[in-house]
Amino acid sequence: xxxxxxxxxxxxxxxxxxxxxxxxxxxxxxxxxxxxxxxxxxxxxxxxxxxxxxxxxxxxxxxxxxxxxxxxxxxxxxxxxxxxxxxxxxxxxxxxxxxxxxxxxxxxxxxxxxxxxxxxxxxxxxxxxxxxxxxxxxxxxxxxxxxxxxxxxxxxxxxxxxxxxxxxxxxxxxxxxxxxxxxxxxxxxxxxxxxxxxxxxxxxxxxxxxxxxxxxxxxxxxxxxxxxxxxxxxxxxxxxxxxxxxxx
Amino acid sequence: xxxxxxxxxxxxxxxxxxxxxxxxxxxxxxxxxxxxxxxxxxxxxxxxxxxxxxxxxxxxxxxxxxxxxxxxxxxxxxxxxxxxxxxxxxxxxxxxxxxxxxxxxxxxxxxxxxxxxxxxxxxxxxxxxxxxxxxxxxxxxxxxxxxxxxxxxxxxxxxxxxxxxxxxxxxxxxxxxxxxxxxxxxxxxxxxxxxxxxxxxxxxxxxxxxxxxxxxxxxxxxxxxxxxxxxxxxxxxxxxxxxxxxxx
Numbered sequence: 001x002x003x004x005x006x007x008x009x010x011x012x013x014x015x016x017x018x019x020x021x022x023x024x025x026x027x028x029x030x031x032x033x034x035x036x037x038x039x040x041x042x043x044x045x046x047x048x049x050x051x052x053x054x055x056x057x058x059x060x061x062x063x064x065x066x067x068x069x070x071x072x073x074x075x076x077x078x079x080x081x082x083x084x085x086x087x088x089x090x091x092x093x094x095x096x097x098x099x100x101x102x103x104x105x106x107x108x109x110x111x112x113x114x115x116x117x118x119x120x121x122x123x124x125x126x127x128x129x130x131x132x133x134x135x136x137x138x139x140x141x142x143x144x145x146x147x148x149x150x151x152x153x154x155x156x157x158x159x160x161x162x163x164x165x166x167x168x169x170x171x172x173x174x175x176x177x178x179x180x181x182x183x184x185x186x187x188x189x190x191x192x193x194x195x196x197x198x199x200x201x202x203x204x205x206x207x208x209x210x211x212x213x214x215x216x217x218x219x220x221x222x223x224x225x226x227x228x229x230x231x232x233x234x235x236x237x238x239x240x241x242x243x244x245x246x247x248x
Numbered sequence: 249x250x251x252x253x254x255x256x257x258x259x260x261x262x263x264x265x266x267x268x269x270x271x272x273x274x275x276x277x278x279x280x281x282x283x284x285x286x287x288x289x290x291x292x293x294x295x296x297x298x299x300x301x302x303x304x305x306x307x308x309x310x311x312x313x314x315x316x317x318x319x320x321x322x323x324x325x326x327x328x329x330x331x332x333x334x335x336x337x338x339x340x341x342x343x344x345x346x347x348x349x350x351x352x353x354x355x356x357x358x359x360x361x362x363x364x365x366x367x368x369x370x371x372x373x374x375x376x377x378x379x380x381x382x383x384x385x386x387x388x389x390x391x392x393x394x395x396x397x398x399x400x401x402x403x404x405x406x407x408x409x410x411x412x413x414x415x416x417x418x419x420x421x422x423x424x425x426x427x428x429x430x431x432x433x434x435x436x437x438x439x440x441x442x443x444x445x446x447x448x449x450x451x452x453x454x455x456x457x458x459x460x461x462x463x464x465x466x467x468x469x470x471x472x473x474x475x476x477x478x479x480x481x482x483x484x485x486x487x488x489x490x491x492x493x494x495x496x
Contacts, residue, residue: 002294005292010287010289011281011284011286012281013281013284014273014278014281014284014287015273018266018269018270018273021266021269021291022266022431025262025263025266025431026431030262030428030429031423031424031428031429032298032421032423032428032429033259033260033261033262033293033296033298033428034293034294034296034298035293035294036259036261036262036291036293036294038259038290038291038292038293038294038295039258039262039289039290039291040289040290040291040292041258041287041288041289041290041291042286042288042289042325043269043284043286043287043288043289044253044286044288045281045282045283045284045286046282046283046284046286047286048281048282050280050281050282073325077290077321077325173280175279175280176279180278180279180280180281181278181279181280183270183273183274
């Protein structure tokens with residue numbers, strides 16, 4: 001018997017929510033339907049303002065408000081632990097507001113911090129790695145959230161130059177063939193991402209963090225541009241499963 | 249603005265629930281996160297007895313009870329329309345009980361009937377096809393639900409011989425490499441399924457229905473054993489999206 005229910009804020013973005021759920025199933029040990037964990041999920045992307053837009057001031061609506069509301073609804077549905085499959089939503093200007101909102105609502109749901117889980121993973125599973133390159137949205141880069149969280153793990157985060165940051169952002173956000181619009185990469189977006197990862201490797205990166213949850217939908221190989229990939233969605237999936245302990 | 253919220257009973261089985269959600273996103277027209285529909289989902293497979301086991305009398309617990317409960321919870325979460333991505337759950341001994349349960353609870357949620365949608369599709373999109381082969385679980389075969397539903401569309405359903413029906417069932421249910429345990433097919437299960445589809449073609453089938461929602465996870469090609477594939481999960485996804493009409 002599993003002792004807990006996993007809640008997923010699945011609309012940030014919808015393809016990333018799907019990818020987290022897929023990884024929850026993939027990482028579960030199951031022989032039949034009934035062995036899989038209970039997962040409740042709300043994908044309501046229209047209610048959640050774009051995280052990067054908010055961080056760069058293009059909208060005043062903090063996506064934290066809608067995300068908190070959805071977390072409270074997941075708790076009503078029985079969720080005991082939850083994850084938000086969006087790196088940018090972990091910037092303090094958003095995540096701290098979510099945490100405060102849950103606290104003031106006396107929520108009991110345990111909200112995991114995906115980036116802190118990445119820090120644990122890097123420290124425990126790949127302790128020899130010191131310098132990690134970051135592929136992310138402009139919002140995540142500008143917030144410095146990875147530097148903040150990983151510095152406590154004594155890791156150095158390498159960001160690409162600003163012009164290359166916008167290349168990564170476009171591969172995710174392009175309305176025609178970006179990953180948010182299609183759910184996957186294509187030759188153009190993958191080549192663009194690889195050129196940035198090449199730069200990160202040349203800067204001394206020993207691994208590359210796929211620091212936007214749309215990126216693992218396009219980059220599905222264990223290495224990219226010669227660097228081992230770190231997939232925060234997969235790390236979050238394993239952390240969520242860890243929290244619903246088996247008991248007899 | 250979309251006028252409705254889609255509910256998914258995602259635990260029958262969990263990989264099929266994921267596949268339905270994937271197809272809901274894939275069939276949505278979207279340039280950015282906020283364009284995607286709202287989807288609420290409950291995957292609680294441990295609560296739902298196996299549908300085939302119930303139909304063949306191996307358990308007395310009708311999975312209809314848990315499925316109805318989950319549909320009512322999806323309605324509480326705001327769902328206006330819902331689908332059940334399990335062909336076997338559409339056997340009258342289960343589906344009629346679900347419908348009656350919703351009615352007696354005065355539920356307002358519109359529950360689509362996946363197999364009736366397959367009938368509409370075959371009549372409207374492929375009107376020249378008269379004889380369709382069926383790959384399905386033993387429960388679905390024994391219930392005769394496809395014959396019942398498709399006879400009103402003047403279609404003839406071809407079932408493989410009984411010994412071949414168990415081959416299909418095993419490809420889905422085998423605890424080691426069946427699709428329910430792994431989320432995908434392998435050489436062994438695909439060869440087994442192809443041998444049955446070969447028989448269906450030799451019996452005169454003009455198309456093959458992937459009549460268990462695990463099958464489209466293994467058979468992802470537009471034709472199989474030389475027959476066009478009919479994917480009920482994809483048809484259900486499109487029907488659910490049709491129900492949440494765009495309005496200004």
